[in-house]
Amino acid sequence: MNQQEHKKGLPFFGIGKILPFLKKFRRNLILMVTCGLMGSLVDIILPLFRRYALDHYVGNQTMDTIFLFVILYAVTVVFAGIANYISCSLATITEVSVNRDLRETAFRHLQTLSFSYFNQNSVGYIHARVMSDTSRIGSLASWTLMDSVWHISYLVGSAAVMISLNARLAGLVLLILPVLVVLFSFFQKKLIRVNREVREINSRITGNFNEGITGAKTIKSLAIEDEMSQRFMAETSNMRRRSISASRLRGVFAATMNFAASIALAIVLWKGGYIAESEVGTFSAFMSYAQGMMEPVRWIIDAISDLITTQVNIERFSNLLAVQSDVIDTPQVIAKYGDILEPKKENWEPIRGDIEFKDVTFRYPDGDEDVLEHFSLKIPFGSHIAIVGETGAGKSTLVNLVCRFYEPTTGQLLIDGRDARERSQLWLHSSIGYVLQTPHLFSGTIRENLLMGKPDATEEEIWAAVKAVSADEVIAHLENGLDTDVGEGGDLLSTGEKQLISFARAVLADPRILILDEATASVDTITEAKIQAALDSVTQGRTSLMIAHRLSTVRNADLILVVRNGKIVEQGTHKELIRMRGYYYELYTRQYEDEATAQLLA
Template sequence: MSQPILDVDAWSRAATAHLSSDEALLAIAETDLDAARRFQPGAVALSTSRILSLQWLDRRVHVVGEWPLRDGELSLIDHAGVVSLDWRSGETLLARWELRLGLQPAAQSLVDAWHRWREGDEALSAANCRACGVEVPVGVVLCETCAEDEQPPSTLTLLRLWRFARPYRSRLLLGFVLTMLATSATLVPPYLTKPLMDKLLIPYQNGQDLDKQLVSLYMFGLLAAALVGWGLGWARTYVLARVSERIGADLRTATFEHLLNQSVSYFGSKRTGDLMARIGAETERINLFLSLHLLDFATDVLMIGMTAAVLFSINPWLALVTLLPLPVIGYLIHVVRDRLRRGFERADRIWSEVTNVLADTIPGIRVVKAFAQEGREAGRFHAANRHNLEINDRVNKVWSMFAPSVTLLTEIGLLVVWTFGIWQVSNDEITVGTLAAFIAYIGRFYTRLDSMSRIVSHTQKAAAGAKRIFDILDHQSNVPEPAQPRPLPPVQGRIQLDDVSFRYGNRQVIRRLSLDIRPGEMIGVVGHSGSGKSTLVNLVCRFHDPSEGAVRVDGIDVRELAVADYRRNIGLVLQEPFLFFGTIAENIAYGRPDAGRAEVVAAARAANAHEFIMRLPHGYDSLVGERGQSLSGGERQRISIARALLIDPRILILDEATSSVDSTTEKAIQAALDNLVRGRTTIAIAHRLSTLRKADRLVVLDRGEMVETGTHDELMARRGAYYALHQAQARQAEALLEDGVVGTGAVADGGVA
């Protein structure tokens, strides 16, 4: 990269330098594309009298164009990730700047500033943080606090687990003390080697008698140390394993709860398999790390520390030689660490790929089979698996070399101690017993080093797992709970959409839509697929928040209300009703688990579901949902209507509620819906216009904009978009009749019934 990236400050300074003394800078926005859409740093500056175009050329900032503000109109449009900032005078395009979507907020601020200038607003130089609204200097988009929040999380992710360990700190301390004691107990037997050699065995070899009393004393000491070590080891493992199991469970619960509070769009952008793997496998891995590997490691470190102290107290020189290989091993571990970590992270991602194939294929098995694509799916799985193997092979290549190297170093270390020890014994500097004690100590010592080296991979794996968990935990829901939610008075049901825009990724789905729905009014929303109907409903349900504008209920912005409080007032009936595994009664009472049996039955009756439920072998106790009784689409739909009826919502959303069933069933559902709609504010989306006959008002959407609104008759008389849709559907129905497709089909059913 030869071009330096200029920050906003640099652009501001360059622009300010160009301004005259009575002129002030209002806003500045970076651009990053030239007219041919090649990457080229630039900026647009707005002053109190001019609009300036700046560019980075020949390592300097040049002002390449300027226009008086009085002459033009500033507007912003975006398409496919590129934002165009247009400066026109009447129909003439004077200038166009282009930038990638990432820079859009600053460009939007610029346009806003221009609007304010045009309206003669006094607060000219004020700009606000896009995220929190705090006042910031011109050209800055996010205030410091918000910008900081966007930084990636630190790599010391494992330490963040402390948040989950804190509630158990007293038990952790107990575990630590037990570990210290247990480790000390294991250090006793090698220590006894020295007197055993020097006071018993060597004198005996030199012809003295064995001191029987002393023998039994040492033997008893060895046994006692072993027993105490066993008891303490058991207690510490039990205490710490219990704690870590609880930490793991807390982590899992916290992650799942956090996940449940994410917006619907978050789930749309994530794969089920990946999320399931994170909550299941990753928390388990962290758990295992805490309960087993970290515990062992801590014990090992303690043991090494204590052993070193004992060795130095016996003979400093020999101790020094004994501990010499330690830094070498440490270095080796350090070298391999980085390569292993990257390897394990990749292996994890590939593993998610494997589970993703499963999660994609199994729910879609009917599609797979219908299109005879079993081979392709098997191939996909095969490829993911092969990929997994390749990555793991590469990781294992490094890994497999690691452990034997440690063993080799251990052997060399022992060799050094023997050599140095024999030399010292021959010089009468130490006794045979001392050498024997050293060998006994480091025999344990080095085998621990071997197992300690494994902590590297365990830590890396656990850190990778923790990072993936915290990825979820750090993700703030984009439908945030307000800090101080307003209490929601009993809802009347007035819904206002106030100049609402919504962007999904780089696509503008809803453009400046305004709509006022009276309490109890039924609104039918029609339009081609992709016209933004479902998004409109998602905004009203607050599954998303609008990018601009506001959704108000009874005059209150829904963002000021607690999400759950607000949603409690909404009944939602979807095209594909989802039934949870459980009985029919439980499914109907999903929104109000405390509802009595009589209420459940009454709701089912109103939803036209009672009779078919009574025909099932177990009535309301029949199991439905995945693994349960199979119900037809219409039956499931009526259960979901009963579910909505039972919570008695003031606001009702019907998202293509009848479009996946035949017309006989539709009649039954329609009757149920008529019961449901009565007296409630209703927004109904339907592809089939006939199902909206009861709507008070129809809204026609096209590419995110409201193109028409009015009653059926008004819209028909206007002969606009609605009329065209209506005619197209009428022609379609006729064509079906003529083709005789309907002999056993939907329309004929309707005719007979």
């Protein structure tokens, strides 16, 4: 077995990966563990107090020490209370702080990842890593740690006290420990299994429920309400059955625990003869310890399984942090231009806006075919480029490369004559305005969304941008104007409205490179015509790339790229392409005929 395998075999190996996150809380943790130890020490001492009281004060003798006894007892109890308070508070503080740190780290890391990561991993998966994995790790580092210390020290301490009081009886009582371990492990395995089943069904139910809500319209339009309800009901009935059997199992487990405790007590009662008659106190102490052993044993077994299952959370979480973006800035670039968190804007040279594809071949990281092959194109600053072609032809891919959301598999993308990789992603992104095919707004008001493009924009600038894209009429119709709440993801607005707002946001930022991916696909033809008219001024002084399905909207472009199956099959101005009588001509006449027919039918 080599070193690596050996390490993998160790059940708690992964814990090491979260140690760096705990370093900061070292003092907290040490104090927490110390207070936990104190608490368990008091738990061990209290039966000894009773023992003393029984042996010295019951039915007799001298009561002269009673005053001191009461004081000592009171001090111990108060001390236990304080230790308890401190350890619990520290555990809570550690838990929430570790959670926060882990989540913050994960969130920051996610910001650095490239598009391909988000394409390959579902939102649900990422959400679970950031929320539930971190919360399990947080509670492991706080409560599980403290409770383990408490319970282990209680077991060891009480065993030691029992042995010192009466070794023979202690030996007998402790014999029950292995039995307990076997018994609890048995139940625990079963419990974990049923609990997991219940959880799985529960998540399926949540999933069904979510689909039922988010897909409500589709469900109705397909008239499959009945099937969806049947599916949902089957799961909930299943859930009911499993939950009942889980709670039965828990009941049997609790009863078995009580039974085991009774056996321990029975041993003490039965073999109580080992204790001298005068030592009633010792007898009582044994009773307490014998009973007190149940909980820690159960707890330690729980903690061990917790440790094992949390391994998976730690593993997945550290894998998330280990994911490297496909697009990264080199250390030299970061040294000069800074990174996302600390940009060194003073070193950024102003961008002009020349773009050049130099023999670019591109394949998506998870794709099995080249989307672009040996593609070269110079786009000088200020030109207005249109990209047209069928669905799935590779238009969005082309602009994703310009934005450096992906990098060429081979070849180069030059910005202002220099390889894009020589400068930071942020440098490029801060000069690009991109109106996405699927517009996204953030929850908040329209104004807040617009200001994301330019936080210090004045009211005039905002309105100028809004007017430039003809969003002013839409906004005027909304009750609160610019201060209208757009809802989560902008879902309170129509797709066309979202498109206009995100367009205005891009324009407000005054980017050197403007990218419009079907930016007007969801607005009505009248609004589109208005935007079209304003486009000349919007694109003035910028390099613009505009993807459009409606070919009538690209006639004025300086250059039209016609994409087919990932290749640029034709390029030129509208007139040139029409004259060529090729693919563009075909697309154009077909669309023109369709539109003409539609107009006639209207």
